[in-house]
Amino acid sequence: MAGSSKAMTLCSIFYLLGATGHEYAYMQPYLGPPPYRHKTTSPSMDNSPRILEKTSHILEKNNSSEFSIEKAADLVDVDVVAVEIQAVSEDVLEAAEHAQTMSAEEIEAIIHRIVDEYADDPNFPRPVLDAANRYLTDENLRNEPAEFQRVYDELKIEAAMMVINSPYAEVRAVVDNHDDPREPVGTFRAWFIGTIFVAAGALINQFFSIRYPGIGVGTNVAQILAMPVGKLMELLPTTEFVTFGFTWTLNPGPFSPKEHMLITIMANVGFITPYTANIIWVQYLPIYFNQPWALNFGYQILVALSTNLMGYGLAGVSRRWLVYPAKAIWPGNLAAIALNRAFHRQKSSVANGWRISRLRWFSYCFGAMFIYFWFPGFIFQALSYFNWMTWISPTNVSLAAITGSFFGLGLNPLPTFDYNMLYLDPLITPFFTTFNFFLGTLFTLPIIVALWYSNTWNTGYLPINSNLIFDNTGQLYNVGSVVGSNTLFNQTMYESYSPAYLSAANAVVYGAFFALYTATLMHAFLYYRHEIMHGFRSILSRQKTSNMHNDVHVQLMESYKEVPEWQYFLVLVFAIVVGAVGVGVYPTETSPAVVLYGVFLAIFFVVPLGIIASTTNIGIGLNVLAETIGGLWFPGNATAMNYFKSYGFITTDQALNFAGDLKLAHYMHMPPQQTFWAQIWATILSSFVCTAILNFQMTKIPDVCMPDQVNHFTCPGANTFFTASVLWGTLGPKRMFGAGGIYNNLLWCFLIGAVLPIPFYLLRKRVKILEFVYLPVILSGGLVWAPYSMALVWPVVPLGYIFNVFIKRRYLAWWSKYNYVTTTALSAAIAICAIVIFFAVDYKGINLMWSGNLRPIEGCDYAGCARLALPDEGFFGPGPGEFQ
Structure with a gap:
């Protein structure tokens, strides 16, 4: 029943658009694509407003003077089709109008192109790709004439949209598919x-x-x-x-x-x-x-x-x-x-x-x-680095290392209330990117933990999460201790100092x-x-x-x-x-x-x-x-x-x-x-x-x-x-x-x-x-x-x-x-x-010294505590003269 309803919706669209050569009945056995009699034309390059004028023009072609634009939208229920192909109503109507000018061969070619060119495109609408694959490969679909016709009609609108607009909803949302070359630019x-x-x-x-x-x-x-x-x-x-x-x-x-x-x-x-x-x-x-x-x-x-x-x-x-x-x-x-x-x-x-x-x-x-930004930016800075879990026990090294936000790994279900702290822009970045990126961070977290707790490469003597370079005493690496007065590397000085540690x-x-x-x-x-x-x-x-x-x-x-x-x-x-x-x-x-x-x-x-x-x-x-x-x-x-x-x-x-x-x-x-x-x-x-x-x-x-x-x-x-x-x-x-x-x-x-x-x-x-x-x-x-x-x-x-x-x-x-x-x-x-x-x-040196600004920087998270204390000799790893 759902397929029949959608088919009737699409039928209403094409009847409203006055498409000639569409006298076939939707519920009859499928006899192939509609026999379009129009020649293929290039996309319209006019600069008219996108929806009101176009819809009015469509209604005029049908001599439907008693219809208003609102009644037309109610009749065809374009939102149903819009959901199917992930497009807004005005884009659907514009594509439906252009579909009248497209031949069956052109539509078929675009359907093949969808499968051939966009199969591995993560941004391309998956429902459209699935429909194209189903249309071309699903033999059972041909035994259901109404469903087959529904899928074809959806793809027909999508094919028209790919000709006159972008195939991506993200682009269609903000980019106009019309242009006025007379508009001033380099003034x-x-x-x-x-x-x-x-x-x-x-x-x-x-x-x-x-x-x-x-x-x-x-x-x-x-x-x-x-x-x-x-x-x-x-x-x-x-x-x-x-x-x-x-x-x-x-x-x-x-x-x-x-x-x-x-x-x-x-x-x-x-x-x-x-x-x-x-x-x-x-x-x-x-x-x-x-x-x-x-x-x-x-x-x-x-x-x-x-x-x-x-x-x-x-x-x-x-x-x-x-x-x-x-x-x-x-x-x-x-x-x-x-x-x-x-x-x-x-x-x-x-x-x-x-x-x-x-x-x-x-x-x-x-x-x-x-x-709002005055709060995480100045008044209540804990909202930015909301390392609340470390507040339970500020000197607990492991707790700070795993849940902390500064030198910790940030395993925290509620880590920030500051939009500026987000690593990616969640509204711009495609969700497949966001989730794959998160998986990469999630998968590498246990590797870091394993390296730190196993003391691989002496990492246990250092903070778990830092971009600084350290020497064999856990202090910042002093580059002046490995170069001579000519700023060139000095092997003797290096061997008496320390390797560099990460x-x-x-x-x-x-x-x-x-x-x-x-x-x-x-x-x-x-x-x-x-x-x-x-x-x-x-x-x-x-x-x-x-x-x-x-x-x-x-x-x-x-x-x-x-x-x-x-x-x-x-x-x-x-x-x-x-x-x-x-x-x-x-x-x-x-x-x-x-x-x-x-x-x-x-x-x-x-x-x-x-x-x-x-x-x-x-x-x-x-x-x-x-x-x-x-x-x-x-x-x-x-x-x-x-x-x-x-x-x-x-x-x-x-x-x-x-x-x-x-x-x-x-x-x-x-x-x-x-x-x-x-x-x-x-x-x-x-x-x-x-x-x-x-x-x-x-x-x-x-x-x-x-x-x-x-x-x-x-x-x-x-x-x-x-x-x-x-x-x-x-x-x-x-x-x-x-x-x-x-x-x-x-x-x-x-x-x-x-x-x-x-x-x-x-x-x-x-x-x-x-x-x-x-x-x-x-x-x-x-x-x-x-x-x-x-x-x-x-x-x-x-x-x-x-x-x-x-x-x-x-x-x-x-x-x-x-x-x-x-x-x-x-x-x-x-x-x-x-x-x-x-x-x-x-710039004037004004600071608010209260718990909401000081609490996040108290304890091991901000200090970057190491898990292991230095050995008795005062350094870890090979000592002076024991490495090259």
Whole structure:
């Protein structure tokens, strides 16, 4: 009966839509797909409003003047169909209208494509995939004509939706499948606001990057502030000017969504501080390598421009895999688009009975979180690290180690009431990602416990969960005890001091990193080899992508001139040249070839890592791999290792950031040429601003980076970077992971990672649950430890389930309208409130000394107690002269 009811519902839809050639009876024996008489046409490119005008047009075609839109919706009950294919009602109606223009052959081809291309896509709606498989393979289904027709009609609407819209509900929720090429984008107003914001954001982020606690402004702050500034500039005169043949005006009309997004994209790239600033701090400061020549502005700007621009060349080439395909969702972008839509779309629709506009909902959520965040952020800080279980017995080492939130593992059912503490964004991140990530954290927890309680690698003498490096007395490793006056490694000093030791959690993190790198490559080969090969074929055919006509957004972007590969290639060559000059001309004691080594590493990984990031919202950094290879390639040379690490890590990271921004512009249907030049300008401007501020910090701030600096400019990032540079560059990974090294067995993780995806891939069709296993994300869950814990991961799971499973399935219209607006409002409120708290109270040294702020930091959780006391000789492991 349920199948018959659904079939009659779909019958009503197509009768209402006036589809000709549908005279067959639904309850008659199935005689094949409906004999469509219309020719196949391309998707409509009109710019009309999506639902009211289209529905009215549909009703007019049926001469149903007595019907209202509301009566039509009641008659067809589109919500039933919407639930079946996970789409909102307006998208169903639009797809149903387009289905009239599609031939039976076209529909059949798309059904086959669903099974062939989306079988291993974790984001694709499973009910649709199951229906397509059932339609093509279930012989029993053909013996049930009504049920068969119902399945076919659902797939017919889905097929139409894949032609005129995105196959993903997440994208349809915020991305418009229509475009107006006349909408202004790269206006004087957008460039002016973007330039001011980039300069201000780069200044703030660089200046406070060396302060503890630090402060910074994010893109969401720029996106919020750009709106009132843009509206204010609507008051400027509309007089047109001609400069070098270009006509421009101070006020081209209403502040457009595309102008707003161009400013946001400029902030995305411009708010990032140069990674090479860490190298320069380590070189320049007397407490580190004491190389005064590193103050040279020419040297600083060359390496900053090089690392900042290097990623563009790879991002441009990777568009075939990371931007054009519909599968490349980039979930993090959807929140920015949702906020843009909330600001610029004043017309409100009804979503599961809710009529409140997106902008008003954003205001309510923003205001509520801004007020609330004062409690975990300042007044009642125990709400952030709610390690209540350790309060029972603060000095109990095991209790703190297992349940604690600071140096413990965070096994706590109620660990935080602070949204800012969550490791993943539960509303943006797909739930399959959230749960796989949680499984990775859960599976590695008992491994850490076993290492600690068995005292493997002497971990029992150290805190269970710390990212610090220790010596054989349990104290922080003193890198000055292993280097001579020339900052080079001294074997004699090393043998009289101590090997370097890792906590149990930190050792597991390194093992997870090693396994993750090879698992990522193997996973990409097994699951995405066809997409990767399609991308390479498209290079030879000079097409955007081999299946370019499958995505409506690619078709809409055909209206704009694309940025050619050679343009990106020139940027890459420029970045390589200036980097080689900066490293080679100045006395870095480093070969300029280090620039190319890093680029080669990025070329090898950018597509696999990008596919995973664009699908799961999980970014995988190459920092540990770059440190390991750099340390082996340049033994004893910390600066060379630092540059290899910088180019190997930041090139890939920047390339993926820029590719994500290109997808953001792709979703907003912005001219690629304008996006490209806006990114380039913002990056160059930010590099100069940050480098100038870096020089100011080095020369004008007294006692900078000293522990007792009066304004707390103690450079915690530079301290960590210096320690890593000595351990990995001077001391070298060979002494830790090579033959005879303490952690040599962790190298087996490379092999484990390479082999592990194979059985999951081979068994995924036989064991149903394995279809939901995403191994790189599971391994990424093992990277949480040292310094974080499960306390930051577990709370994401129930929130992610509530929003991205329960609400999404039952109240899809509400979810589509409010989900991304909600998370953007909460994040933006936290960012702005944190800035206010910093300047209003933290900067003035105001503290509330009461139990709600002091209780979490009392006891072993905060102190990081070790399980075992030092032996009588005062050290553990081999003593001085007993190791090499």
